[in-house]
Amino acid sequence: GAVVSQHPSWVICKSGTSVKIECRSLDFQATTMFWYRQFPKQSLMLMATSNEGSKATYEQGVEKDKFLINHASLTLSTLTVTSAHPEDSSFYICSASSGESSYEQYFGPGTRLTVT
Amino acid sequence: GQNIDQPTEMTATEGAIVQINCTYQTSGFNGLFWYQQHAGEAPTFLSYNVLDGLEEKGRFSSFLSRSKGYSYLLLKELQMKDSASYLCAVRDGDYKLSFGAGTTVTVRA
Numbered sequence: 632g633a634v635v636s637q638h639p640s641w642v643i644c645k646s647g648t649s650v651k652i653e654c655r656s657l658d659f660q661a662t663t664m665f666w667y668r669q670f671p672k673q674s675l676m677l678m679a680t681s682n683e684g685s686k687a688t689y690e691q692g693v694e695k696d697k698f699l700i701n702h703a704s705l706t707l708s709t710l711t712v713t714s715a716h717p718e719d720s721s722f723y724i725c726s727a728s729s730g731e732s733s734y735e736q737y738f739g740p741g742t743r744l745t746v747t
Numbered sequence: 748g749q750n751i752d753q754p755t756e757m758t759a760t761e762g763a764i765v766q767i768n769c770t771y772q773t774s775g776f777n778g779l780f781w782y783q784q785h786a787g788e789a790p791t792f793l794s795y796n797v798l799d800g801l802e803e804k805g806r807f808s809s810f811l812s813r814s815k816g817y818s819y820l821l822l823k824e825l826q827m828k829d830s831a832s833y834l835c836a837v838r839d840g841d842y843k844l845s846f847g848a849g850t851t852v853t854v855r856a
Contacts, residue, residue, distance in 0.1 A: 663842070674834060674846040675790070724789050728842065736844060738789040 634658055635727050637739035644715055644746055651711045652742045654725030660705035661727035665736060666698075669722040681708050715746045749773045749845035753835050758853045759825055767820045767850045769835035777842065781809050781820045782834040784849065790834055794820065822852070830854045 634657040644650050654664060663682050667675040679695075681687040681702035689695045699711040708727075712719055722743055726736035750772040759765040771779070778797040782790035796802055796811035796818060808821040822829055832849040839845070 665844070674848045675844075677843055677845070680841075680843065722787075735792060735795070738791070741787075741789045743787070 633737045635737045635739040641743040649713045654708045656727045663728045664708040665726045667724045717746045751847035753847040756851045769818045775840040778838040780836040784832045
C-alpha cells in the first residue's frame with residue numbers, strides 16, 4: 632500500500648517551454664502533497680505544500696508564478712514549470728500524506744528534468 | 748527554520764557497523780526521520796523517532812535525544828547494497844520535512 636507515482640520519470644525540454652509533472656497517490660487519498668527539488672549531491676528542498684482544493688503554500692524563494700501547482704483531487708497533484716531555463720534542470724520529487732495522523736510522507740520515484 | 752547537520756561521507760567494510768550522526772536546531776519539532784536514497788531514486792523511509800530513545804528495526808536502529816538535538820542511525824552487518832545516501836529529516840509543527848544534506852555511505856568488500 633501507500634504507492635505514489637510520478638509521470639514522466641524524465642523529460643528533456645527546450646528553454647522557454649513549459650513542462651507538467653504529475654504526482655498520483657495510487658491506493659490512498661492524499662489530503663496533502665509536497666513538492667521537492669533536489670540538485671546533484673544536494674539534499675531535498677521543499678518547494679511547496681498543496682492541500683486538495685486549495686492554493687499551494689510556497690516556501691520562501693520559490694516563485695509561485697513559475698512553478699504552478701494544482702491539487703485538484705485527492706489523488707492527483709501537478710507541478711508545471713513555466714518558461715523553463717537550464718537552471719531549472721533538477722530532480723523533482725513529490726510526496727503524499729493521507730493526513731490520518733500518519734507520520735509518513737510517501738515519496739514518488741521522482742522526475743528528472745533537463746532543460747537545454 | 749531548521750538547521751540540520753550530518754557528515755558528508757563515510758566508508759565501512761562489509762559486515763561492519765556504521766553510525767551516522769545528525770544534529771539539528773529547530774524552531775519546532777514533531778519527529779525525526781531517516782531515509783535511504785540511492786542515486787537517481789526517491790528516498791525510502793527507514794525510521795522515525797519522536798520520543799527519546801532507541802528504535803530498532805532489523806539491521807537498522809535510530810536514536811534520538813531531543814534535549815541535545817541529536818540523532819544517529821546505526822547500520823549493522825553492512826551489506827554492499829547498503830551503499831547509498833542516508834538523509835536525516837526533521838518534521839516541524841506544520842508537518843513539513845527539512846532534510847539534511849545527506850551522508851554518502853560506501854561499503855567496501
